[in-house]
Amino acid sequence: MLLIEEVGMFYRDRLSFEEEDFKLKVGFLHFSSCSGCQVAFLDMFEEAVEILDTVELVYSNMLTKRRDIPRMDVAFVEGALCVEDPHHINLLREVGKKAKVVVAVGGCAAFGGVRRLSCGNQLPQPQSQTFVPITEVEFLRTKVKYAIPGCPPNPSLLYSFLLALLEVNEDFLLPFELMTSSTKASGFDIVSEVVNKGFCVGCGTCSTACPTRAISFNRECGKPAFNANLCVHCGSCLAACPQSFKPYPQPVYV
Amino acid sequence: MVSLNRRFLIGDFRGAFVVEGKGKNPIESIFRLMIEHQFIDGLLTCSKTGDSPKLILKSDEVELPSKNTCFGVNSLLKRAIQKYRFSKLAVYAPACTFDGLNKTQYFGIGCNWTKTAISLKVGFLCPGLLTENGFTAEVSDIAGKPGKVERFYFDRGELFYLLEDGNSIKVPPSVHHHYVNSACRYCLNMAAKGTDITCVSLKEEDKVLFIVRSERGWSTLAHLQKVSPGEVLFRKADGEPLSSVENFLREKILLNIADIVERVELGLPVPKWNDNKLRKFYRIWNSVDVNFEEEVF
Numbered sequence: 001m002l003l004i005e006e007v008g009m010f011y012r013d014r015l016s017f018e019e020e021d022f023k024l025k026v027g028f029l030h031f032s033s034c035s036g037c038q039v040a041f042l043d044m045f046e047e048a049v050e051i052l053d054t055v056e057l058v059y060s061n062m063l064t065k066r067r068d069i070p071r072m073d074v075a076f077v078e079g080a081l082c083v084e085d086p087h088h089i090n091l092l093r094e095v096g097k098k099a100k101v102v103v104a105v106g107g108c109a110a111f112g113g114v115r116r117l118s119c120g121n122q123l124p125q126p127q128s129q130t131f132v133p134i135t136e137v138e139f140l141r142t143k144v145k146y147a148i149p150g151c152p153p154n155p156s157l158l159y160s161f162l163l164a165l166l167e168v169n170e171d172f173l174l175p176f177e178l179m180t181s182s183t184k185a186s187g188f189d190i191v192s193e194v195v196n197k198g199f200c201v202g203c204g205t206c207s208t209a210c211p212t213r214a215i216s217f218n219r220e221c222g223k224p225a226f227n228a229n230l231c232v233h234c235g236s237c238l239a240a241c242p243q244s245f246k247p248y249p250q251p252v253y254v
Numbered sequence: 255m256v257s258l259n260r261r262f263l264i265g266d267f268r269g270a271f272v273v274e275g276k277g278k279n280p281i282e283s284i285f286r287l288m289i290e291h292q293f294i295d296g297l298l299t300c301s302k303t304g305d306s307p308k309l310i311l312k313s314d315e316v317e318l319p320s321k322n323t324c325f326g327v328n329s330l331l332k333r334a335i336q337k338y339r340f341s342k343l344a345v346y347a348p349a350c351t352f353d354g355l356n357k358t359q360y361f362g363i364g365c366n367w368t369k370t371a372i373s374l375k376v377g378f379l380c381p382g383l384l385t386e387n388g389f390t391a392e393v394s395d396i397a398g399k400p401g402k403v404e405r406f407y408f409d410r411g412e413l414f415y416l417l418e419d420g421n422s423i424k425v426p427p428s429v430h431h432h433y434v435n436s437a438c439r440y441c442l443n444m445a446a447k448g449t450d451i452t453c454v455s456l457k458e459e460d461k462v463l464f465i466v467r468s469e470r471g472w473s474t475l476a477h478l479q480k481v482s483p484g485e486v487l488f489r490k491a492d493g494e495p496l497s498s499v500e501n502f503l504r505e506k507i508l509l510n511i512a513d514i515v516e517r518v519e520l521g522l523p524v525p526k527w528n529d530n531k532l533r534k535f536y537r538i539w540n541s542v543d544v545n546f547e548e549e550v551f
Contacts, residue, residue, distance in 0.1 A: 157362030198436035204329030205354030209364035222325035240364035242353035245528040
């Protein structure tokens with residue numbers, strides 16, 4: 001018998017499962033962010049219920065009452081690490097100890113996000129503190145396997161990601177694995193990585209992916225126009241661009 | 255080794271038809287009928303001049319780009335799906351737009367729930383996109399005098415521009431290759447393989463070649479014929495129009511392959527998340543017995 005102790009909105013009582021009913025234990029850990037990424041997980045609605053048949057939510061600062069962090073298979077981490085905050089340093093140690101695999105969810109955890117705009121080193125104002133995305137923390141280097149871009153990531157992306165994780169769909173997961181090695185991604189990348197290298201086809205996908213309208217469309221040259229003042233460094237634009245990566249199989253029609 | 259056969263150039267398809275629209279542009283007629291009969295609730299495409307994306311909501315507003323210029327279509331995707339809540343959206347655009355759309359559908363990045371919101375993808379055979387400046391320069395180069403391009407079409411395996419003054423000029427692929435958007439020089443999917451229907455503009459304005467690829471495209475046209483018979487006429491096309499299109503694609507793709515090979519051999523940079531983008535094709539081009547159909551170039 002495998003005894004699973006869990007409280008919260010999904011499992012209110014102590015439940016016991018047979019060995020064969022094993023579920024993937026996932027948790028949501030919150031560093032410095034608006035919690036929009038966890039809300040995006042909840043926005044999956046009916047799809048979330050489907051996934052909860054195979055996944056067990058063991059920890060979440062918003063969804064469970066548990067205070068101590070249990071061991072888990074996959075930790076979804078949102079937010080950037082505040083270097084001056086002792087609570088964050090402790091949380092970082094806990095994540096390193098308790099999680100087998102860490103997934104950096106959202107722009108803040110994956111690429112720094114809006115926290116890239118902080119100026120650093122002067123407590124107590126939050127805008128004056130120092131933040132780094134968890135993909136840049138050497139301590140978690142071996143554990144952070146995937147980074148999901150977006151501010152927040154689309155619920156449909158999170159749903160597809162969870163399914164791919166359960167099915168070990170390597171085709172789907174590979175680009176998110178590559179993104180962990182790229183600690184920066186912003187609208188500047190669309191300009192430098194795609195447009196400047198002669199790969200932009202002018203399809204406009206980056207513009208629709210941008211959550212802050214930092215990327216508009218230049219009608220004269222048929223290419224994206226980037227406004228750096230509005231960019232929150234979430235990486236959505238580069239991830240959505242069909243030229244940044246496309247390892248998916250061609251649709252097969254019969 | 256990749257062989258430049260029909261399967262590689264045009265892709266798999268269920269059937270090809272020459273479609274006649276009784277004096278009107280048959281694709282516009284089809285989209286009009288589809289909106290009227292509520293097969294689709296909106297059409298995402300470009301303006302007639304092709305310089306700006308357009309979301310069409312009413313049947314009398316249907317107007318499609320007539321030139322090979324169609325930029326920024328996907329930039330209206332979020333507006334269509336998340337603001338207007340469209341769940342049966344049709345898209346008419348070149349292949350590269352569908353690369354972005356298919357990627358959004360597969361990964362979910364970019365626009366939420368795109369997977370279930372697109373009801374029909376109609377791509378047009380694209381010889382390479384040009385901006386307005388590109389057209390001006392290309393026409394000056396070929397005709398020796400400036401002229402405004404009205405529409406493009408294929409006739410007996412050749413690309414033609416119909417100018418505003420009523421004259422047509424033949425556009426040699428090698429000259430066209432020089433003026434197209436730089437990304438279009440690496441494109442190997444000019445026939446829009448990831449779509450339901452590919453349409454090819456023909457010389458007569460009221461005729462188009464339809465390459466129907468998917469079951470969805472097939473059944474949509476079947477339903478359309480059922481609800482408004484005789485509005486557009488379909489004639490099966492296996493011989494001439496298809497083979498001449500194939501010949502044009504072969505000639506243009508060879509130029510594109512030469513550019514890809516050159517770029518890989520010079521080691522020119524590619525985006526940071528996809529350093530294998532062109533090298534994968536380079537390896538397959540120089541190897542034997544590779545299942546290229548599983549790959550997207």
